[in-house]
Amino acid sequence: MTHLPHRDRLAALAHRPLLSPAAWTALLAATLVMALLPLANLVFAPGHALHISGYMIALLGKFMCFALAALALDLVWGYAGILSLGHGLFFALGGYAHGMYLMRNLGGPDGVNRMPEFMSFLSWKEYPWYWAFTDHFAWAWLLVICVPGLLAFVFGYFAFRSRIKGVYFSIITQALTFAAMLLFFRNETGFGGNNGFTAFRTILGFDITAASTRAALYWATLAALALAFILARVVTQSKLGRVLMAVRDSENRLRFIGYDPLGFKLFVWTLSAILCGIAGALYVPQVGIINPSEMSPQNSIEMVIWVATGGRGTLIGPIIGAGAVNGLKTWFTSAFPEYWLYALGLIFVLVTLLLPQGIVGLVRQIVRRRKEVDA
Amino acid sequence: MSVDEQQASGGTVSYGRVGTAGVDTTHGAILYLESITVSFDGFKALNNLSLDIGVGELRCIIGPNGAGKTTMMDVITGKTRPTSGTAFFGQNIDLTLLNEAQIADAGIGRKFQRPTVFEAHTVFENLELAMKANKGVRRTLFSRLGSEQLDRIADTLDVIRLGDQAGRAAGLLSHGQKQWLEIGMLLMQEPSLLLLDEPVAGMTDAETERTGELLNELRGKHSMVVVEHDMDFVTQIAGAGKVTVLHEGSVLAEGTMAHVQADARVIEVYLGR
Numbered sequence: 155m156t157h158l159p160h161r162d163r164l165a166a167l168a169h170r171p172l173l174s175p176a177a178w179t180a181l182l183a184a185t186l187v188m189a190l191l192p193l194a195n196l197v198f199a200p201g202h203a204l205h206i207s208g209y210m211i212a213l214l215g216k217f218m219c220f221a222l223a224a225l226a227l228d229l230v231w232g233y234a235g236i237l238s239l240g241h242g243l244f245f246a247l248g249g250y251a252h253g254m255y256l257m258r259n260l261g262g263p264d265g266v267n268r269m270p271e272f273m274s275f276l277s278w279k280e281y282p283w284y285w286a287f288t289d290h291f292a293w294a295w296l297l298v299i300c301v302p303g304l305l306a307f308v309f310g311y312f313a314f315r316s317r318i319k320g321v322y323f324s325i326i327t328q329a330l331t332f333a334a335m336l337l338f339f340r341n342e343t344g345f346g347g348n349n350g351f352t353a354f355r356t357i358l359g360f361d362i363t364a365a366s367t368r369a370a371l372y373w374a375t376l377a378a379l380a381l382a383f384i385l386a387r388v389v390t391q392s393k394l395g396r397v398l399m400a401v402r403d404s405e406n407r408l409r410f411i412g413y414d415p416l417g418f419k420l421f422v423w424t425l426s427a428i429l430c431g432i433a434g435a436l437y438v439p440q441v442g443i444i445n446p447s448e449m450s451p452q453n454s455i456e457m458v459i460w461v462a463t464g465g466r467g468t469l470i471g472p473i474i475g476a477g478a479v480n481g482l483k484t485w486f487t488s489a490f491p492e493y494w495l496y497a498l499g500l501i502f503v504l505v506t507l508l509l510p511q512g513i514v515g516l517v518r519q520i521v522r523r524r525k526e527v528d529a
Numbered sequence: 530m531s532v533d534e535q536q537a538s539g540g541t542v543s544y545g546r547v548g549t550a551g552v553d554t555t556h557g558a559i560l561y562l563e564s565i566t567v568s569f570d571g572f573k574a575l576n577n578l579s580l581d582i583g584v585g586e587l588r589c590i591i592g593p594n595g596a597g598k599t600t601m602m603d604v605i606t607g608k609t610r611p612t613s614g615t616a617f618f619g620q621n622i623d624l625t626l627l628n629e630a631q632i633a634d635a636g637i638g639r640k641f642q643r644p645t646v647f648e649a650h651t652v653f654e655n656l657e658l659a660m661k662a663n664k665g666v667r668r669t670l671f672s673r674l675g676s677e678q679l680d681r682i683a684d685t686l687d688v689i690r691l692g693d694q695a696g697r698a699a700g701l702l703s704h705g706q707k708q709w710l711e712i713g714m715l716l717m718q719e720p721s722l723l724l725l726d727e728p729v730a731g732m733t734d735a736e737t738e739r740t741g742e743l744l745n746e747l748r749g750k751h752s753m754v755v756v757e758h759d760m761d762f763v764t765q766i767a768g769a770g771k772v773t774v775l776h777e778g779s780v781l782a783e784g785t786m787a788h789v790q791a792d793a794r795v796i797e798v799y800l801g802r
Contacts, residue, residue: 160692164683167653167696168674394670396654400647407645410606411659411718412633417666 172387185380188214192369208365212440215372217480219437222379224460224472225386226429231458232467233390234422235402237320240327241430242454243334244302248431249438249448250338251301253351254285255294256362256439261355272346282344291358298435299428306427307420314419319405328451335449350445357439368440375436379473382429386469389425398422459502465512474513552619552636552721559584559722559752560605565614567600567778574600575611576778582722587744587753589767589786591760592775593798598756599642601775602724606639607632618722634664638720642727644707648700652691652710655699656682659714681717688746689713690739705736712743716751723753729762741765774798 173181191206191214198205223245230236257270267289269281287293309330313323341347360367389395400408401415408415438444447453456479464475479501486494509516552559560582567575575597582588592598603609604616607629616624622635633639646655660678662668674682686692689709694702699710708728715723728744729737737759744766747753757763763772767786774782774795782792789795 161679161683164653164679164686164695167651168657168679168682389670392670393657393672394666396650396658397669399649400658403647403649404645406629407641407647408658409629410633410639410641411714412630412661413658413664413669414628414630418669421666421670 170391172384172391181380181383185376188218188376189373192372196365196369208368211368211372213484215368215375215440216437217477218372218375218379219433219440220457220460220480221473221476222375222382222433222436223430223457224464224476225379225382225469226426226433227457228461228466228469228472229386229389229422229429230426231461232472233395233402234398234419236419236423237324237458238327238426239324239451239454239458240329240331241426241457242451243327243331243449244306244427244430245434245437245453245457246334246338246444246446246448247302247305248298248434249444250345250351250434251297251431252294252435253354253438253444254288254297255291256354256357257351258285258289259356260353270346270351272341272349273344276341278344285344295435298431302427302431302434303424307424310420310423311416314416314423328454331449331454332451335446338446338449346445348446350443351438352443352445354439354442362439362442371436371440375440378432378436382432383469383473386429389422390469394418394421456498459498459505461512463501463505463509463512465514468512468514471512471514478513551622553621554584554619554721556620557583559586559619560754561615561617562601562604563615563617565601565604565611565616567597567604567609568612573778575604578614578775578779580773580780582752582754584721585749585752587748587755587766587768587770589763589770589772590754590756590775591758591763591772591789592781595777596775597778598775599726600778602639602726602754602756605632605724606637630664633718633720636719636721637724638715638718638722639724640708640711640715640726640728642730644704644711646699646702646707646710646714648698650699651696652686652699652702653682653695655710655714656685656717659717661717661719685713685716688716689743705732705739708732708736708740709743712740716747721752723747723751725753725755727757728755729757729759737762738765 192211194204194206195208195211200207223241226244227238227241230238259267260270261267269278273281281288288297313326318326337343338345338350339348345351354362356362357367357371360370390398397408397413397418400413401418405415434444434448460476460479461472462475463479464473465471479498482497482501483494486497505512511518558581560580562578562580565575565578566573578597578601580601590598590601600609604611605624607624607627611625618624618632618635618637624632624637627635647658650658657674660681662672662678683692686695689712691702691706691710691713694706699707702710712725712728715725725744729740732740741762744753744755748766755763755766764786769785771783772786772789773780774789774792776794776798781798782789782795784792
């Protein structure tokens with residue numbers, strides 16, 4: 155009988171490891187290398203051959219926040235086929251929530267925390283109710299997670315229940331982030347109007363501009379990114395991940411085998427918004443500013459381009475894409491500042507036409523060809 | 530009556546989890562359609578259609594294009610709501626109150642006219658997704674295949690003869706293989722009632738014959754409704770069972786294949802135009 159080996163083959167199909175041993179090694183090695191970089195900033199004095207500037211560390215920390223946001227976007231777009239053009243909103247909300255805590259710790263020369271200036275200008279004597287408890291770090295982080303999560307849940311519930319899909323859904327997300335931006339531009343909203351929050355001084359009592367604080371924020375971001383990657387891998391490798399891909403490929407068919415797509419879409423959509431909010435929260439202390447322009451539609455579209463460039467539907471792709479596009483942006487905006495948007499548009503067109511699977515897809519194709527040639 | 534009320538009164542209707550135990554078939558029928566009318570902007574796709582399917586029966590439904598065969602399937606599976614009339618699954622489950630996923634979970638499986646498998650998933654994963662299980666979000670996230678479930682997938686792969694294709698993407702299968710995979714997915718749901726919409730459309734003769742064998746193997750284990758154009762195929766699977774002829778949204782004739790073929794009205798509908 156051929157039944158037994160047949161069974162073993164099926165068992166191998168059913169129980170695949172979370173990551174292959176090679177992938178685990180690569181993940182650990184990459185995390186380790188990234189973790190060592192701030193040491194090169196702290197240990198070696200400026201001018202030393204191995205010194206890495208504080209600017210570089212801050213830049214990489216920022217890129218990792220973008221990578222986390224891209225990973226979050228890929229969960230909904232690459233796996234469940236839900237294209238969000240409004241993920242910048244969740245990113246900004248996480249940033250604002252964390253920023254509220256930072257604004258409560260402005261500590262003047264006398265060491266007493268004053269109300270932010272934008273509130274004094276409005277001649278407000280007290281913090282509005284929604285600023286309550288934001289002087290507590292833990293509460294601020296609860297907001298970082300809950301505000302984007304709750305907004306995504308409620309918005310997602312109504313959108314998915316009404317079976318709004320495809321381009322209609324994308325346009326609504328775009329409108330949502332635009333509306334929020336207009337709301338946050340108003341001074342009376344209580345979030346500093348178009349200036350937003352800036353001039354932060356301390357976080358948990360540590361000087362926010364100190365090299366050691368910057369390194370700690372960098373490490374926190376790296377840890378968040380690595381954990382989010384593993385979490386995303388757990389989700390996408392589970393049966394739920396396969397259901398999400400079925401939602402992407404044929405949602406109606408899925409209903410007829412007994413799944414209600416609503417709950418699955420809502421789960422991944424909310425998870426994605428939370429991860430994006432965390433990315434925003436880590437971003438704000440590192441760049442030292444958050445304002446409503448983070449909610450502009452352009453930012454959300456840029457996120458989509460990171461994912462597309464790296465390779466949607468792969469988890470490593472968005473991380474690579476966010477790094478590559480932003481690396482290019484950093485160089486471009488200092489060399490030819492006026493032309494960045496044209497370059498970005500060109501990247502999107504070229505990726506769509508020539509690299510539908512992104513950078514990761516290209517690499518996979520090359521590897522496959524090599525193997526065929528060898529064989 | 531809402532689902533909750535049904536659960537309270539009828540006992541064990543359950544969606545979102547294992548469901549077939551809840552069907553009350555004590556009167557010997559698994560599906561009752563009574564005076565179903567579906568009108569689209571005044572056009573009656575189904576016109577006062579009444580039909581019942583017995584437990585374990587294999588019923589063939591034939592009829593010219595536009596007779597309402599697919600609309601009838603849509604009503605049974607919750608895709609289309611009837612304008613009037615009642616549709617019951619067993620004695621106790623009112624199909625007009627449930628959505629597609631709840632109906633699928635209650636134990637009605639449907640195979641579509643065009644094969645619709647998840648093309649990016651492997652054959653194995655297609656069967657895994659379809660398998661009867663708790664299909665809630667949390668249970669799905671933490672689901673792990675046990676050896677019993679693995680056996681069931683292996684058995685189904687044998688029945689549909691795709692054992693050596695288990696690891697291939699379903700999109701790479703031939704048309705006939707996709708149709709069988711879809712039948713396999715239906716079987717994994719352990720439905721009490723199987724609806725097959727033109728299962729041999731577009732198949733080669735050999736594939737058609739193999740599909741006939743497959744359905745004959747399943748006869749008696751499941752109640753089945755087969756909608757088909759191909760008369761030879763219907764003759765092959767109908768045997769001494771009942772055949773229903775639909776015409777313009779209602780039942781034109783019902784009886785054995787020989788009986789309906791001799792019916793003057795049926796001949797007129799099929800041959801008179």
